[in-house]
Amino acid sequence: MKLLRTKVYPGRNVYAHFPVVRADVDLQDYVNIPTCDIKGFNEELLKILPGLTQHKCSIGEVGGFVIRLNRGTYLAHVMEHMTLEIQKLLGYDLKFGKARYLENESVYYIVFSYENPTAGEEAAILAFDIIHALLHKETIDLEKGLQQIKDKIAVNELGPSTAAIVEEAKKRNIPVTRIGGNSLIQLGYGKYAKKVEATITENTNCIAVDIAGDKELTNSILHIHGIPVPEGRAVENYEESKSIIQQIGFPVVVKPYNGNQGKGVSLNLKSMREVKKAFTIAKKYSSKVLVEKYILGKHYRIAVVGEEVVAVSERIAAHVIGDGINNIKDLIDRENLNPLRGEGHEKPLTKINIDDVMLLLLKKSGRSLEDIPQQGEIVYLRENDNLSTGGVAIDVTEAIHPDNVRLAINAARVIGLDVAGIDITTPDIGRSIGQEGGAVIEVNACPGIRMHHYPSQGEKRNVAKTIIDKLFPEGQPHSIPIVSVTGTNGKTTTTRMLAKIFKESGLLVGVTSTGGVFVQEEQIIHGDTTGPKSAQAVLMDKRVELAVLETARGGIVNKGLGYDLADIGVLTNIGDDHLGIDGINTLEEMADVKSLIVEAVKKEGYAVLNAEDSYIDRIMERVECNIVFFSKDLSNEILQKHIINKGKAVYLKEKTIFIFDGEKEIEVIETEKIPATFGGVLEHNIENSMAAIAAAHAYGIDVKIIYTALSQFYTDAINNPGRFNVFDMKNFKVIIDYGHNIDGYSKVLEGLKKIKAGRLIGVIGVPGDRTDINILKIGEISGKYFDYAYIKEDKNLRGRKVGEVAEFLKKGCGIGGLNEYSMEIQLCEIEALKKAMTKAEAGDMIIVFYEEYVPLVEAIETFKNKIDTVDSEVPDLKIARTSP
Known part of the structure; x- marks a missing residue:
């Protein structure tokens, strides 16, 4: 048995309208050997993955898969179930999977859903390794394999803030495109799209981000605007800190000048000895160090989005509670077993790590990791309260005083941030800071919102939703219209005709085709560009107002679609071409592949279909949106039935193309007046013209504009290079x-x-x-x-x-x-x-x-x-x- 390849389909594809992984396996000598005939296989498999006993399989009942195992099933089917079970052990509960014959008698493909692409692809590899080990009587360490996958996931997974924003975007049906392997995403398409990275949005002022990253400059600007901030300034060496402390007095705070997530921060320092140690720690994170007056009080994070306070959390530093039995290290280890805690940002809370800052704090309080706290005694392990260092958050949004609301909004405004996390220290957020005292400790340009979405206590606050609502107010567009064109023949010409029509209507059009990617008249990519990456190039271009995407078979089969849903899908025809490639062996299978273009259309959108195509009945079964049929034969039965039912149609009558708009017949253009038809003799370009007219009409383009555009469409190197x-x-x-x-x-x-x-x-x-x-x-x-x-x-x-x-x-x-x-x-x-x-x-x-x-x-x-x-x-x- 051999694992040939794995492939990730991040968007809609020929297997499903959601992301899937495909793994191709050659069963070789095991192609005709059922599991019941492989000695010990079933028993050992269930020992390694006991969760398989809960799989229903085709029987539809819990235990159904085990019944199939015992009766005898084949290894491709087994691997399908294993990929889902392994993903479940990683925290992803998924159901979709199938295994099918591919080629060469012994090669099968296995397709299954995923939430995290790394988890999905690695699950297939681990499943294969387990099967291989069982067949060859080798041992395999499942826990080690799972941990290796978790480590890879941690590198590639979206951060919690970005993930929350993505989730909210999807609820609004806003398309999401991940750019690169980090947390940069695009929401929407074309001229309306917005890029977001964590909580920094496309609307965020880069100067404001730079200011927020300069803590001394931030404090200076806040002070000018009457916003209370701690006294202090930045220094480059320990000796300089002495004069500052003489001015402001103890206790003080020492922290990296441009640090984040509370790293290297030491609070409530009361001696120069403590300052010197804290200075050494801070220097590990920044060449300059900020020395400030320590502000007494509770620590609060206020989330401000577009001059609105959305959430307020009281942040409590990482701590353990004594039981009179275990020492501090044991208590930390026990707390880290909390299922809500994970590495980095993978879970609502972060594991507590032992480091120099913690050891310094314990030493200041006369403790060590070996001390055993009394029953109920709280031992603080950090002075900073960041979630990233093990802290917890309590929602207090309803308690904030109106004066403090205004102060937080003003702080974000004067720095210039559309999304900000304002850190305030004050005895009580429910009382005015002007009366109670306190200060703005920090302004964060990229605030984490995990604490607000998953507070340890109190109500969850959906900050991500507010960010999405500010980026895309209700009623305003988030995406441009998409027209996707496929077919065996005519798709390039139809695409170019449509582009000309839409340009004639005044739209700035992005086009993918076999002749390259164009934005209006500018060619931005050369070559055959009919796959998903080319589509994304158009949809990421902020100039584009409408996209016409030629979408070829190869891209559909091997990579899926480069967009979510189109407004109009055009399928020109199904013909005898590319059979025997990529597992597509019959015209019926080819029709199913190309039908994805008209399946992936918005409910209120239109599928443009050739009523004369031999596979039209098969294609129609897969369409769930409106349909516009086109046909050279006015008497075509499907066309006539559609017209009787007041459906839109385009047809040829007496050498003139007409539209039926659902109510009346509209004359569009005589075929001989379309130069591409060479006086009406090139019938394939008459068909292409009709497909283009159908799509343009479905979009709402006026007939006069369609006439003008097609009457100027020549089969030359300008309008239609390479086509007659x-x-x-x-x-x-x-x-x-x-x-x-x-x-x-x-x-x-x-x-x-x-x-x-x-x-x-x-x-x-x-x-x-x-x-x-x-x-x-x-x-x-x-x-x-x-x-x-x-x-x-x-x-x-x-x-x-x-x-x-x-x-x-x-x-x-x-x-x-x-x-x-x-x-x-x-x-x-x-x-x-x-x-x-x-x-x-x-x-x-x-x-x-x-x-x-x-x-x-x-x-x-x-x-x-x-x-x-x-x-x-x-x-x-x-x-x-x-x-x-």
Whole structure:
């Protein structure tokens, strides 16, 4: 048995509309061996993972999985359940999983849900390791394996503040995109998106953050505005602190100048000996050290969001309570077993760590870790009260005095923060600080909100919700509209038509396509960009007002979608292409894959579907939003039924495209007035135009704008590069097209048959990952239509031998009726075109089904310039033409 690969799908995917992990395993010799025939396997597995006894499996009852084990099930199914059980042991209770055959008789894929991607992927690896150990009678340390996963999770998991904000965003259906491996996230899409990192938002002033990080500067600004702060200042060495202490007197506080989370802070120091030790500790965290007057009182954190006090917590330093039996170290160890305490920020409370600051405090109070406190005696282990050093928080939001509310808001305002944590020390937050005394100890630009969401006592306060509400007030948009386009053929042209229509309407449009990523007219990424990363590039661009995303099969299968839900999903057609790749072996399976685009549409959105497609019934079953059908055949049964039910539709009638808007028929444009149809003869571009019209109408674009845009849409290098681009070469023409499958070849050649004047010359090729039968069929189609064919191959052979595809094409051409003297193999695409142009006769039309667009255009321009140069030098000389 072999683990081949694991893959994380962070968004909607072909397996589920939520994140999943896929693990591919080769069962090898165990492919046909059930668990009941593997001696001791079931018993040992349940010893290691006893929680499996509670799994229901397909029987639907607790214990169902054990019944399947004992009857005999296969190892891929076992591994599926193990991944879920391991994740449960890590704290994630999940239910979705399945195992299915993939390829090569013994290879299966296992798909299961996850909450944390690291936990999910590592659970698959650990599950495989356990199975491997059991099969080979080896021992495995489950606890060690779980701990290793926990360590990896701690590195990659979102912090509690960021996680709380993400949770609230999802409640509002605001899309969330994690950027990088830390805590930077984007909420929403395009021009309305906001980036957030912990509690620093896109609206946070960077100067304000710098000010808050400079404690001395912060105190100076607060003092100017009449806000009480401790006396003191920053120094670089211990000797300088002496003069400050002489001025302000004991007790004092010593802390790092730009520290955080209470690290290196020592409070209530009453001698220079204590100051010197505290100075050494603080220096570990900062080159400068702040020496301040110690303010007596309780410690409070006030959360301010957008000039509103949202939560107030009393913070109590880490401590243990004596029982008269155990020493302080034992009491710390026992408290750290509290299930609410974890490492770092993984749980509501943080474990208490023993360090120099704690030992100094114990020494100050005449104690050591070996002391045994009396029953009920409280022993404080920190003077600072940060949760990150083991402190606890009590909610006192309802108790805060109005004067203290105003003081906290003013402190955040004068520093310039939209989200702030104001630390105040005062005897009682319920009384005015002006009367009771006290001071603002610190202003935090990135305050943790864990204490407010999970107080040790008192009411939970949802600070994250307030942050989300301030970033995205109710009624205001958080995302741009998304139009996603897929299909076997026509998706690139449809995407570009839609982009032109939306631009004509005045929107700033972001586009992904096989020709690159564009924002309006600017190309920001080159190449074939039809996957989720390209989609994210558009959706992260703050300029974009609407996204049109060409979404190809490869990205859907291997990575899922790069967005959450679209407003409009377009599926142009399902054709015979890419079968046998990525586990997609039938057209039914291909339809299911591409249907994800119209499944992942908002309930109130629209799916644009081809009513004439052979798999339309299968696709419709998966759609839960509104539908706009398009069809060249007005009598199409599905179309007619939809119209009768007052559904939206686009159709062809008397060479004119019409819209039915649910109530009435609206004329849009005559097909011959769309340049891309070449006077109405290119039927595939009529279909593409109809798909684009349907999507634009569903969005609400006025018919006049649609007419204007399509009447200016040419199949040239500007509007639609690589899609039936025609180049005039004095007395013959060269056409470049991306036809690369049976349907693509058929529709282009059928159109050319209607408009050709002289010979039709083909420069033909097919990607090597197509099936032998597929390649033969394309050769047969070519043999049927072409007068002469130059057969070439792609540079990327995709697993084929050199010349293998060409021989299949040549054989197919012969089947189609082309004789041996009317075709030749020239494997290099550029050389094949050059030869075709050199031997072209007046009136010829050369069509190149290309792999690389730009080199072909350059070759055409070079050849054209050469002809022009010859003509200008010898104006009366006739260029000789040689028949192939």
